[in-house]
Amino acid sequence: xxxxxxxxxxxxxxxxxxxxxxxxxxxxxxxxxxxxxxxxxxxxxxxxxxxxxxxxxxxxxxxxxxxxxxxxxxxxxxxxxxxxxxxxxxxxxxxxxxxxxxxxxxxxxxxxxxxxxxxxxxxxxxxxxxxxxxxxxxxxxxxxxxxxxxxxxxxxxxxxxxxxxxxxxxxxxxxxxxxxxxxxxxxxxxxxxxxxxxxxxxxxxxxxxxxxxxxxxxxxxxxxxxxxxxxxxxxxxxxxxxxxxxxxxxxxxxxxxxxxxxxxxxxxxxxxxxxxxxxxxxxxxxxxxx
Amino acid sequence: xxxxxxxxxxxxxxxxxxxxxxxxxxxxxxxxxxxxxxxxxxxxxxxxxxxxxxxxxxxxxxxxxxxxxxxxxxxxxxxxxxxxxxxxxxxxxxxxxxxxxxxxxxxxxxxxxxxxxxxxxxxxxxxxxxxxxxxxxxxxxxxxxxxxxxxxxxxxxxxxxxxxxxxxxxxxxxxxxxxxxxxxxxxxxxxxxxxxxxxxxxxxxxxxxxxxxxxxxxxxxxxxxxxxxxxxxxxxxxxxxxxxxxxxxxxxxxxxxxxxxxxxxxxxxxxxxxxx
Numbered sequence: 001x002x003x004x005x006x007x008x009x010x011x012x013x014x015x016x017x018x019x020x021x022x023x024x025x026x027x028x029x030x031x032x033x034x035x036x037x038x039x040x041x042x043x044x045x046x047x048x049x050x051x052x053x054x055x056x057x058x059x060x061x062x063x064x065x066x067x068x069x070x071x072x073x074x075x076x077x078x079x080x081x082x083x084x085x086x087x088x089x090x091x092x093x094x095x096x097x098x099x100x101x102x103x104x105x106x107x108x109x110x111x112x113x114x115x116x117x118x119x120x121x122x123x124x125x126x127x128x129x130x131x132x133x134x135x136x137x138x139x140x141x142x143x144x145x146x147x148x149x150x151x152x153x154x155x156x157x158x159x160x161x162x163x164x165x166x167x168x169x170x171x172x173x174x175x176x177x178x179x180x181x182x183x184x185x186x187x188x189x190x191x192x193x194x195x196x197x198x199x200x201x202x203x204x205x206x207x208x209x210x211x212x213x214x215x216x217x218x219x220x221x222x223x224x225x226x227x228x229x230x231x232x233x234x235x236x237x238x239x240x241x242x243x244x245x246x247x248x249x250x251x252x253x254x255x256x257x258x259x260x261x262x263x264x265x266x267x268x269x270x271x272x273x274x275x276x277x278x279x280x281x282x283x284x285x286x287x288x289x290x
Numbered sequence: 291x292x293x294x295x296x297x298x299x300x301x302x303x304x305x306x307x308x309x310x311x312x313x314x315x316x317x318x319x320x321x322x323x324x325x326x327x328x329x330x331x332x333x334x335x336x337x338x339x340x341x342x343x344x345x346x347x348x349x350x351x352x353x354x355x356x357x358x359x360x361x362x363x364x365x366x367x368x369x370x371x372x373x374x375x376x377x378x379x380x381x382x383x384x385x386x387x388x389x390x391x392x393x394x395x396x397x398x399x400x401x402x403x404x405x406x407x408x409x410x411x412x413x414x415x416x417x418x419x420x421x422x423x424x425x426x427x428x429x430x431x432x433x434x435x436x437x438x439x440x441x442x443x444x445x446x447x448x449x450x451x452x453x454x455x456x457x458x459x460x461x462x463x464x465x466x467x468x469x470x471x472x473x474x475x476x477x478x479x480x481x482x483x484x485x486x487x488x489x490x491x492x493x494x495x496x497x498x499x500x501x502x503x504x505x506x507x508x509x510x511x512x513x514x515x516x517x518x519x520x521x522x523x524x525x526x527x528x529x530x531x532x533x534x535x536x537x538x539x540x541x542x543x544x545x546x547x548x549x550x551x552x553x554x555x556x557x558x559x560x561x562x563x564x565x566x
Contacts, residue, residue, distance in 0.1 A: 013388075015388050017378050021376065024375055039415055095307065122531075122535065126318030169311075230516075
C-alpha cells in the first residue's frame with residue numbers, strides 16, 4: 001500500500017544510478033537524432049538552415065532516380081552481406097558449440113574475434129590488395145598459368161559483399177553460438193531416441209531453438225552494414241556508392257544539411273522497416289524462447 | 291555406419307570448415323607483415339626483398355606522430371568516460387528494478403545497432419548548429435557514446451556475478467554505502483573494469499567515421515591512414531603502421547581477455563567465452 005503512494009527506495013536508487021549514462025545518451029544521441037529529424041523538414045539557405053517547415057527535401061529525395069538506385073543498391077548489398085555472413089557463420093558457431101571441447105572454446109572464440117579488433121581500414125584496404133588486377137589472387141593464377149588476363153574483382157558488388165562478410169563475421173558467429181550453447185542437450189538425445197535421424201533432429205530441434213541467435217545475427221549484421229562508408233569507397237572505387245557515401249557528400253561536400261538529414265532519416269526509416277518486417281516474419285521462432 | 295562414427299565424421303568435416311573459415315578471417319592480416327617488410331614499393335606479388343625502411347619512414351613521419359598523439363588522447367579519454375558511465379548503467383541494470391529501465395537501457399545500447407554514419411551526421415549537425423568548433427574534444431564525445439554499450443556489456447557480466455550477500459554483510463559490519471562499494475564491490479568487478487577500459491580503448495583507436503566527421507582539421511590514426519591510401523607511394527608505410535597496430539591490439543586484447551577470465555574465475559563462474 002505504501003509502495004503505491006510513492007516510488008520505492010530501490011527504484012529511486014536505480015533511477016539515480018542510471019541518470020548519468022542515460023543523460024549522456026539523451027544529450028548526445030536522442031537530441032541529435034531529433035535534430036536531424038527536425039532539420040530534414042527545414043529549408044537549405046546558403047551556408048545556413050532556414051527554419052521553415054517544408055516537405056521539399058523528402059520530395060526531392062524520393063523523386064531522384066539516383067537516390068532510388070543507391071537506396072536499392074544499399075539494401076540489396078546489405079541483404080546479400082547478411083545472407084552470406086550468417087550462412088557461412090552458422091557452421092562455425094555449430095562447430096564451436098557442439099564439437100569443440102569446453103576448455104578449448106574460449107581459445108577458438110578468441111581466435112575468431114582477433115581479426116575483428118584489428119584496424120578495420122587496413123583490413124578493408126588489404127582486401128583491395130588481394131583482389132586488385134595485380135593482387136594476390138590474380139598474381140597467383142597468372143603465375144600458375146591458369147588464366148591469361150587478370151580477373152576483374154574490384155569495383156564490383158561481390159567484392160563489397162566479400163569484404164563486408166569478412167568484417168562482420170564475429171557479429172554473426174557470436175549470437176548464434178550463444179543461442180546454440182543454451183540448447184538443452186537432452187532434447188537432442190530425445191530426438192535421436194525417438195528415431196529421428198541426425199539431420200532431422202538438427203532440422204526440427206536444433207535449428208528452431210537456435211533461431212533467436214540467427215535472428216539477432218541477421219539484425220546485428222544488416223543494420224550497420226547499410227551505413228558502411230569505407231568499403232564502398234575503397235573496394236567499390238567510389239563507383240558503387242552506398243547510402244553513407246551519399247549522406248557524406250550531401251553533408252560535407254555540398255553542405256546541404258537539410259537534404260543530408262532527410263537522406264539519413266529516410267535511411268533510418270527503411271532500415272527500421274526492414275528490421276520490423278523481418279522480426280514479424282520470425283514471430284514463430286521468437287515465441288519458442290518464452 | 292552407426293551413429294557414433296557418423297557423428298565423428300561430421301565433427302571432422304566441421305573442423306575442416308572452421309579452419310578454412312579462420313584462414314579466410316586471417317588472410318588479409320597475414321599479408322600485412324609480408325608487405326611491411328617487402329622492399330618493393332608496389333603492394334603486389336612477387337616479393338622483392340627484406341627491408342625495415344617502411345618502419346623507419348613511419349617513425350620519422352611528423353603528421354603520423356601528431357595523428358597518433360590525437361588518437362591516444364581520444365582513446366584514453368573515451369575509454370575512461372565510457373567505462374565510468376558504463377559502471378553506473380551496468381550497476382543500475384543488474385542490481386535495481388525501476389520504472390522505464392528497459393527504455394533507458396535501450397537508448398543507451400542503441401549505438402550497437404545504429405549505423406555509425408547516422409550517429410556522426412546527427413552529432414555534426416548539432417555541434418555545428420550550436421557553433422561548437424570541431425576538435426579532438428568533439429571526437430571524444432562521439433567515441434564515448436559508441437564505446438559505452440561495449441563497456442556495459444562487459445561490466446554487466448562482472449556486476450551480475452556479484453553475490454548481494456557480500457554487500458549486505460558489509461553494511462551489517464557498519465560500512466557505509468560508498469565504503470561497501472569501494473571496499474567490496476569495486477575490487478570484485480575490477481577485472482571487468484580493466485577489460486571494459488581496454489575494449490573501449492581499442493574501439494576508439496580504430497574508429498573511423500565519427501573521427502572523419504567530427505575531428506575538424508585534427509587527424510586521428512584512422513583518418514590519417516584513410517587520407518594516405520590515395521597515394522600509392524605512402525602504402526608500404528601504411529602496411530608497416532598496420533602491422534604495429536595489429537600487434538598492439540593483439541597484446542591489448544590478450545590483456546583484456548586475461549582480466550575477463552580472472553574476473554570470471556574470481557566469481558566462481560563457468561567461462562562462456564567471448565567479449566560480446
